[in-house]
Amino acid sequence: MISTAAVFGAGVMGAGIAQALAVAGCAVRLTDISADAIAAGMERIEHGRFGLRRAVARGKMAAADAEAAFARISSTADDAAACAGVDAVVEAVPEDLTLKCRLFRRIDALVPDHAVLASNTAGLPITALAWATLRPERVIGWHWAQPAPLMRLAEIITHPDCAPRTVDLICDIARRAGKNPVVIKDQPEIWGFVANRINRAVRIEAARVVAEGIATEDEVDTIMKDCFRWPMGPFEMQRPGSMT
Ligand SMILES: NC(=O)c1ccc[n+]([C@@H]2O[C@H](COP(=O)([O-])OP(=O)(O)OC[C@H]3O[C@@H](n4cnc5c(N)ncnc54)[C@H](O)[C@@H]3O)[C@@H](O)[C@H]2O)c1
Structure with missing residues (x-):
């Protein structure tokens, strides 16, 4: 079971993903190369239009649950610290294949052996990200929709070398986060799932x-x-x- 996760990229998607994972009960580390982005992401999680305080104000969540979820999120600009001891990483950096491949290679070296790596790419080949690492069987696509805390979409993208256990772990955390996982196949020749x-x-x-x-x-x-x-x-x- 995934109980600790790092989210790479604290932008529009990463902050929302961190919030959704924390509400699901995960300890979350939000990380970004930009300190400003981390601060803005944490602010959006707490006070944003789809953030925790609004959820309480709209009667969607008890105040104590929102506080507990916020307390489960920590932030750091140190990617090694973000990766230490995690069960999973969800990547939400800009839609650039070279950037994502480089990052997956780095994350692969930083996380424990058992950790699974998921990308929120909107359409880049998951197969390429998997083979940028030495753990292709534990790499998967997890495409979210904006706003991540609200939208039920969980396109779970598998590739020929993805292990069934990786699919099960990601579907389980997706369901705990209130999403509706649908497992589909990667098609590297066409952008988009x-x-x-x-x-x-x-x-x-x-x-x-x-x-x-x-x-x-x-x-x-x-x-x-x-x-x-x-x-x-x-x-x-x-x-x-x-x-x-
Ligand atoms: N915005 C959407 O509606 C949407 C929906 C679904 C999927 N996506 C996908 O999600 C991903 C992120 O999109 P976004 O809209 O959140 O982008 P964004 O530009 O809002 O945020 C990306 C963040 O990643 C950070 N970043 C860049 N390089 C990094 C690195 N090496 N390590 C850590 N952080 C790094 C940037 O500083 C930035 O804060 C993209 O792949 C995009 O296609 C976006």
Whole structure:
């Protein structure tokens, strides 16, 4: 069972992931190369729109539970300290394959042998990240949606060398964090897993409909919501602030 985890990257996703893991009962170490990012991430966890205080104010969480969750999160700019003794790492650094491969290689050398490494990449090949390490069987994809504390998405991406135990451990912590894990296969030749590939196709077709002068963006949004009960239309989803 995963009871201690490090989260690499304290940005939009990393802070939310750290919060969700802490609410699930994990001791979490949040780390980043930027001290400012760590401070901003901790601030978002405590006071942000999807943070712990708001959850209490909205009646979603007892104050004592929120306090206990916050107390389970520590932060450090020292990646070795973040990795010492952890059962798992969740990586949420920018979407850059070279950066992620280099980081996975470094993390591999810092964590205990039993630790599993998960990437929140939105679509880079998990197989490449796995083979950047000497523990490919303990590397997996775990794609979250923004805002991470709220959204149930847990695309769990496996590759041919991923061990069943790694899948079980990540699905277990995902469920404890209130997520709904769905295990899918890596497809290294195409960017994106299921959610982003299908969403991209929708966005391309929606833009084509508008370009052809058939309907406006607002009309497309209204039609898709009325027809398929989507909570938001494809253009609404792309507007700044709609998902943050
Ligand atoms: N933003 C979203 O809606 C969303 C949704 C799903 C998945 N993702 C994926 O999550 C990942 C992170 O996205 P984000 O939006 O949180 O990015 P972000 O830019 O908000 O945060 C990334 C953080 O990583 C830090 N960082 C860079 N190099 C580092 C290193 N070597 N070690 C530790 N920290 C480092 C940066 O300082 C920054 O604070 C990306 O792979 C992205 O594709 C994003």
